[in-house]
Amino acid sequence: MAEKSLTDVESLFDLKSFTSRFQYYAWMTDPRTVLVSSDRLLQAKQIVESYRAGEQSPKLTPADMKYNLKLYSSAFHPDSGELQNFAGRMSFQVPGGMLITGGMLAFYRTVPAVVLWQFLNQSFNAIVNYTNRNANSPTSVTQLGLAFVSATGAALVAAIGCKNYWAKRATPLLQRYVPFAAVAAANCVNIPFMRQNEILNGIDVKNADGEIVGQSRLAAIKGISEVIISRITMAAPGMLLLPVVMERLEKLPAYKRIKWINAPFQTIMVGCFLCFMVPTACAIFPQQCSLDSKTMSTFEPELYKDMVKRTGGNVPERVYFNKGL
Numbered sequence: 001m002a003e004k005s006l007t008d009v010e011s012l013f014d015l016k017s018f019t020s021r022f023q024y025y026a027w028m029t030d031p032r033t034v035l036v037s038s039d040r041l042l043q044a045k046q047i048v049e050s051y052r053a054g055e056q057s058p059k060l061t062p063a064d065m066k067y068n069l070k071l072y073s074s075a076f077h078p079d080s081g082e083l084q085n086f087a088g089r090m091s092f093q094v095p096g097g098m099l100i101t102g103g104m105l106a107f108y109r110t111v112p113a114v115v116l117w118q119f120l121n122q123s124f125n126a127i128v129n130y131t132n133r134n135a136n137s138p139t140s141v142t143q144l145g146l147a148f149v150s151a152t153g154a155a156l157v158a159a160i161g162c163k164n165y166w167a168k169r170a171t172p173l174l175q176r177y178v179p180f181a182a183v184a185a186a187n188c189v190n191i192p193f194m195r196q197n198e199i200l201n202g203i204d205v206k207n208a209d210g211e212i213v214g215q216s217r218l219a220a221i222k223g224i225s226e227v228i229i230s231r232i233t234m235a236a237p238g239m240l241l242l243p244v245v246m247e248r249l250e251k252l253p254a255y256k257r258i259k260w261i262n263a264p265f266q267t268i269m270v271g272c273f274l275c276f277m278v279p280t281a282c283a284i285f286p287q288q289c290s291l292d293s294k295t296m297s298t299f300e301p302e303l304y305k306d307m308v309k310r311t312g313g314n315v316p317e318r319v320y321f322n323k324g325l
Contacts, residue, residue, distance in 0.1 A: 012066070021283035029090040029278050033074040041083060044071035077131075078287070079322055087124070088131025090282060090325055093234070094274045100124055101235065101274075102267025104179035105242055114159045118182055122152040122190060129194040132227075132325040143196060151190030158185035176243030183239065187231045195224055195324070202303060205291065205319035207311075213319060214307030218299055219291050223323030226285040230325075234281035238273035242266060282325055290318045 013024035047060070047068045060068075074091045077084055086092055100121050107113040126148045159182035166175045192199065202215035203223070246266065249255045293315050297304040308315055 012069075015286060015288070018283055021286065022279050025090070025279035025282040027070060028073045029093065029282065030070070030074065031091055031094045033071055033091045034086055034089065034095065036071060036075075038083065041071055041075045044068040045076055045081075045083075048072045084131045085127060088127045090132070090278060093128070093278045094271055096124055097235075097274050097278075098267050098271035101179075101238060101270045102263060104183075105176070105239065105246070105266045105270070106263035108159075108163070108176065108178050111160060111163070114163060114178070114182075115156060117179075118155040118159055118186070119152060121183065122148060122155055122186055125151065125186065125190050126194065129191050133195050133198070144194065147190060147193035147196070150193050151186045154189040155182040155186035158182040173243060173247045176247065177240070180235065180239035183235050184232050187228050191228050191231065192224055195220070198224065202300075203321055205307075205321045207316040207319065210320075213311050213316060215303055216291060216296055216300060216319065216321070217303065218296060219289070219319065219321045222291060223289055223321060226289065226323055227325065230281040230284050233284060234274070234277050237277055238270040241273075242269055245269070285323065287323060287325065288320055289323045290320050293317060293319055 013027075014020040015024060044067075047057075047065075050057075051060075051065060075084055075086075075089060076082065087096060100117065104117045104121060107117060126144070129147070130144060159178050162178045162181045163175070166178065198220035199217060202217040203220045204212045205214055205216045205219050207213050246262075250262075255261075293304070293307070296307070296319070304315075307319075
């Protein structure tokens with residue numbers, strides 16, 4: 001029989017601690033995996049699934065097996081097992097996020113620039129949010145469109161509103177925070193709308209053995225709330241610290257002579273921040289969250305009763321679910 005530890009993430013990383021979760025997400029969100037072809041990713045999936053089934057190839061070393069598991073974990077959805085869109089994977093957050101965030105920070109002074117970059121950002125966010133949803137709750141094309149329009153609208157209202165308000169009342173430094181205000185506002189709209197089915201109908205919850213025992217709307221709300229916090233945290237350092245750096249740099253005579261470097265410099269700096277912040281933000285909360293079943297009995301008694309029937313009265317003390325990323 002194959003060694004489970006070579007194909008089981010929890011055996012390689014102790015996902016109960018923040019430090020180990022950080023190590024896992026730094027390993028799993030490696031941007032280099034985005035460059036791997038779909039054929040190679042599907043091959044990695046086949047190798048991992050065959051290995052788990054006990055079909056061990058003598059040609060595979062432990063290092064080979066771990067690399068195939070890395071490719072599998074980075075590219076396939078944990079619920080459905082489907083190959084994810086490359087732009088929606090967490091491993092694409094560094095290259096994708098640095099280009100868009102760098103653009104938002106560099107081009108924030110005019111309304112057309114704000115509209116363009118917020119549109120691009122929300123398009124990217126919509127792909128990421130859909131890709132990393134709880135796949136057991138299907139989302140219609142109408143809901144996807146509504147989520148995109150609502151989030152883009154919220155981002156533009158926040159960005160243009162802050163820009164117009166701060167233009168007359170705030171210092172130039174404070175005006176640089178317009179993109180972050182827009183990103184934070186949009187995340188609070190985009191993610192809940194994109195995953196509204198989970199809030200309306202609930203998501204599957206499991207016992208400690210991984211068996212589905214019921215559904216919970218509270219679990220969905222908890223998971224989505226944690227994802228919002230993680231996404232804002234992911235963007236915060238780069239979007240809050242870089243404006244301070246740029247405010248000082250742009251006053252230097254040497255920097256004024258090379259203004260063309262403004263956008264590339266900010267883009268590279270954002271990339272440096274994201275290399276650290278993507279695994280950090282993902283690691284703040286466990287991906288497999290839990291909820292006290294007593295809380296369900298208090299706030300969603302009808303779903304709790306369904307769980308009692310489903311389990312024959314043997315309701316687990318805590319239920320577990322995938323919050324998404």
